[in-house]
Amino acid sequence: MYVSPSTVVENQSVAVFGAITPVSVNETIKLRYITPSGRTLERRVSTTDEGLFGDSMVVRELGKWKVVASWMVDENLTVAFEERIFYVKTYRIVTLNASTHEAFLGDRVNITGEINPVRVGKRVTVYYGSGGGTLSNLTVVKTDEHGRFKLECALNETGRIYFRAYIQEDDECFEAWSPVEEILVKMFVTTRLDLEAKPKQVYLGEEVVLQGSINPHIKGAKVILRYIKNGGCWTDLTTLTVGVNGSFKYVWIPEEPGLYAVVAIYEGMDLYTSSQNMTILAVIHGPYELRVKVIDRNGRVLLGAKLILEGVKTVEIMLDMEGQVTVKGLYPGTYRIKAYFKGVEVYDGMVEIYGNVSETVSADVYTLKVYVKDLFNKPVQGVEAKLDMIASYMTPEVTVSNVTDVYGCAYFVQIPKGRYLLSVDGQQVEITVLENTSTTITMQNLNLQLILSVLAIIAVAESAILIWLKTGDRLKRIFRREER
Template sequence: MALNARIIVLCMGLLMISVALTPTLSVDAQGNSSDKIKLFGWFAWWNFDTSKLYSKYKYFSHVSPFWFKVDDDGSVVPIKSIGDTFKNFVSFAQDKGIKVVPTVICHSSSLIKLILNNQTSRDMVEEIAKVVEDYGFDGVNIDFERVYSSDRQAFVSFLRRLKLRLKQIGDKEVSVDVFPKTRDVVTGYDYEKIAEVVDYVVIMAYDYHYPGGSPGPVAPIWWIQDIIEYALTKVPSNKLIIGIPAYGIDWPVGGTGKAVTYGSAISRAKALRVKVLYDYKEGEYHYSYTAGRRRHEVWFSGPASHLDRLKLIKKFGLKYVAVWYVGIEDSSFWNALDEVNRKNLSDIVIETYPKSCKGYERYEIKGRLEPGIPKAKIYVMYSLDNGATWILDKTVTTDNTGGFVYEFLPTKGGVYLVLFQWNGSEAYLGDYELVTIRVTLIQTKTYLTLKVNNTSPVVGSYVEISGKINPPIAGAQIDLYYSTDGSWIKISSVLADDKGEFKYVWRPQTEGKYCIKARYNGSKSYAPSEHTLTIEVQPKSSLKINLASHNISAVLGEWVKISGYVEPRMSVNLKIYFRPEYTSEWSFMCEISTNSSGEFAHLWKPYETGNYYVKVAFEGNPYWKPTYAILIVHVEEKREEMLIELILVLIIVAVAAALIVVKKLLIR
């Protein structure tokens, strides 16, 4: 509840990340079982979401409205006016058996020092007692932050007087918020002495990384565990409350971070299409993005974070959890609280594993799933990039006593994060365990050379890729790839011969710049290596078909010569098609080849009169683009036949005329 984390958060997130360890369950948190974790809920005055109390009241043991402050003159005053909304909130909570303990804040070290002066301290005690009595509160939560270490005893004395005074008006509770620590260091908060005086010590286990500092997890899970372990050496478990965050922080690099909710963080990641990662070691979600040419890093709590923290609290037998603050948490917090209260704990314990080892050697990692859960599937994943990507290696099944064995066979050097994960059952919560193994490869260094027979081939032509691996490794698999846009596409795999040489013939299908890569992935004895080179694939050249004529007149029944030449002059195959002008369908005529000078000729006899279209086509090859040329052939009948037909027509006309004349003479 540090001041720099208390800013107004306007966006509530409804989107959920589906995490294997965080199944969403809908169960009733009712019941009076003593092992259930209850919520000490802070409610902020600037975002007073009373609906969470009305809908989730069964989860609460206490509500603490963040409503009163110490003024500059040492008086206790409301931060916000106390109206019907606040009064109804208090009345509803107390009707449901929930204790109302408003927070009184003071974040000025110098003002706190003044308050802890004997007379001022007595006046402050009376003011707080009056507030508690006048409003019928069940106690008070003291949030004096940044107490000087020199004032630690005076602070305990103040709390003692306050507790004694509140006891006089009905044995009211006193809880105090303290900064976290993991070892004995002198601060303004003497855990042990404070615990002797007050009813509850609330440790604000967040702001490990804070808005004004460097980016990182707000409340890493290992840090919370260290806090609890230390606190239990000073504070009885029934008095200890661990405060966890419901918020995250978005840091611009080199700037001050701003608080975000789970929902707003996820919405931004979705809009920007960036990958959200869960850091199993830290117990928080994170991602980075760029806005306005400035890189941002975001860390925040979500489904798996809530579950991991609540499981930890249950593991140490604590009965309460506080959250900063009620109203910005997402629904997965309540789901996690349900699940932790309904199920038993499980625990993956890794008993033996190599902290460092050699590559290409087998190692047994032995573990147990407590409390002796049999036939459970343990998923084993590893990461070589600090958790950015996880590779599922295999699943192992526990034996009848909950034991399991995983065979670890590393094939790469580096730091392996190995994750063992069980997803849980109806009776047990899931669990995971992370181990770190440093792998060293003792290998002979290899070198790849790569070349091509043509660095400027024409698109579609054959390119011979060849190379050699040194030292020569007979049978070594060489993987070949190409890239035109930064992403690698596999061409093929080839095996090196006894001399370490390899060869492959490949046809690029598009023009442009290609990067070609040969990669050897290594073995137990030899280290991986790769080599790249660049070629520029040229577009195909244009071929031109020149016809002897584009218009030919022909007589039906006689041969028509179709001829010409191609440029550049060379031997190629051509196809000739034709169609009468009354149809759009081409008919195949023949296929011919040009001579070495590029010349061609073909005789064709049309079968009817009219206009024909003749197409001479080159259909392309790896070096030349397809092309064609068109000529028109006009086909007429023979002239002798036309003359005979004309004479016959004239004779017929003459005979007809003669008959008409004879007929007229006979009539006379």
């Protein structure tokens, strides 16, 4: 009995064939396939006129297989056996990676890799070589539970060093080599390049200074400046020759808005290594201006109010005679507007500046009417009403007074929001101003004017009575004359 091929790639067919002697026609041959995991697959075939038999099947399980053929030899139930071994394998992939592809003499590099299919504890031989010579055995490592391996290697010679990993053939996989990993080991002087943009954000049309230095100071070194805008393509800006102190400087006016990455490159020279550095620059539209008008809840402008603008920059400014202010030179962004009137914060809001903006804000400043009446519910004119803000560590002292008119009303305009103590003719009451409102105060004491008014009424009444009495006496005398 034969098996072909004796080593087959997974998911391909294997053929089992043979012949029995002496020739027996239509003899049943039982074939038992035993898989690497121990499972048994039975198949039956019959011999041909020449005593030949054959079978084929697609095999998938990796490893060592066994096939056993058995048949009846004679009528006494004598059984003959024939056994063969074959292997089902797959192609293994080995990868190898170095932590760097350029290093200096004496550096240590990490060499890592992995095998697929993943197997634990597989021995991987790592080879190395230099120049055009043959590869030498560096070390043997074992794979972990993820099929990975690693080692650390000291670079003890200059030039191009090559690494390659190898794993032997086993029951499941063919032998495999990794691609070659190359490291250039140099013995040069390391250079460092610094680069800075000042400022890092400019308006379109403004200058930006690109400056930096190279260390160590290399006489005649050339530095290339390139930029990329909004993830586009790299563009050469200029090539500079560094000064005797290793510094360089370039004044640039970007022509378009956007986010720029600017890189300085030193390509190396003689024994000096190459180096580069990068900086970021934002070029924005602008500058913008913000016009703010502040009014009270009745539409009147707030003369003497103060505006504070907080954001990319902070501005504090007084409103003009029209109750408005214009702030120029603002960067795009979100700003906070605060308005103060008589020292009280009367507005707090946000505004987005991505162009010239005109904003009218309505502050928490209201009108208060105080009506003063006497005990007879009559309006009292000429009485002083005084408002004092109930101050705390957060609020200033605000005091304002007014005198009642002929309607008994003291009219307070543009009162900041808050809690106040209202005083009228010795009486005090606490009020909260959060909207346009009015309140009424009844005077509990009779003032001099009221007393004089009452006395005048009494005097008039007495005069009327006396006149009535005198008139009565005269009429009586006239009637008596008539009777006579």
